[in-house]
Structures are given as C-alpha cells and as structure tokens.
Amino acid sequence: MKRQNSNDSPWRALALLGGIGVDLGVCMAAGYWVGDLISEWQGGEPLWIVGGMMTGFILGIASIYLIIRNYMRGGPNG
Template identity: 45%
Template sequence: MKRQNSNDNPWRAAALVSALGVDVVFCTAAGYWVGSWTGTHLGSLKAWIIGGVLVGFAVGILTSILVVKKFLEDKP
C-alpha cells in the first residue's frame, strides 16, 4: 500500500498559507511598534516608523521563506 505524503494534505497547506500571512502581519506590526517607540524617544517619528515597518516586513518575508523551505523539506 502506498503511503500518502503528509505534504499532500490540503488542510496542512491551508494552515501554512494562513500562518505565513499572520507571520508577515505580526512582524510588520512589531516593526511599526518598535519604530514608533524609537521615534518618540529619539525624534524624527515618521522616519523611524517607516524604517521599522520596512524592516519588520523584510523580517516577515524572510521568516516566511524559511517556513516554506522547512515545509517543502519535511519528509515522512
């Protein structure tokens, strides 16, 4: 009997896509918060917020890439 690959499960794929979205949103929001806090204390609020959002978004994309890579390498 042929064993089904765990990556073929559509629910697992749906969970992965949802987790990627949540990861990017969380990292972007964290970047906004860090940028806002830093801008309040060091001045130039808008620049720090923009920088924080961009760094947070980049971190979210990077962690999403790592999660997808791990998902695709996962062999039963």
C-alpha cells in the same frame, strides 16, 4: 494503487498559508511598534516608523522563506 504522501494534505497547506499571513502581519506590527518607540524617543520623526515597518517586512519575508523551506523538506512533524 499509489499511496498518498502525508505532506499533500490540503489542511496542512491551508495552515501554511494562514501561518504565512500571521507571521508577516506580526513582523510588520512589531516593526511599527519599535519604530514608533524610537520615533517618540527621537522627538516625533515619522521616518523611524517607516524604517521599522520596512525592517519588519524584510524580517517577515525571511521568516516566510524559512517556513516554506521547512514545509518543502517535510518539516519536523512531516
């Protein structure tokens, strides 16, 4: 009988999906917050908010890439 790999748990995959969603949301919210602070400091220009959110999105995608890469390798706990 073939032994199941510990990384094949559906709960672990569900946790990965939840973590990805939370990570992207937090990065975009942080980008919005930083963009809003800079916008207020610069006199209310909304372009800073859009730039902050785009920066947060890009950083979130990079972070998701690292999370998935760690998951595919087995990670420190797998």
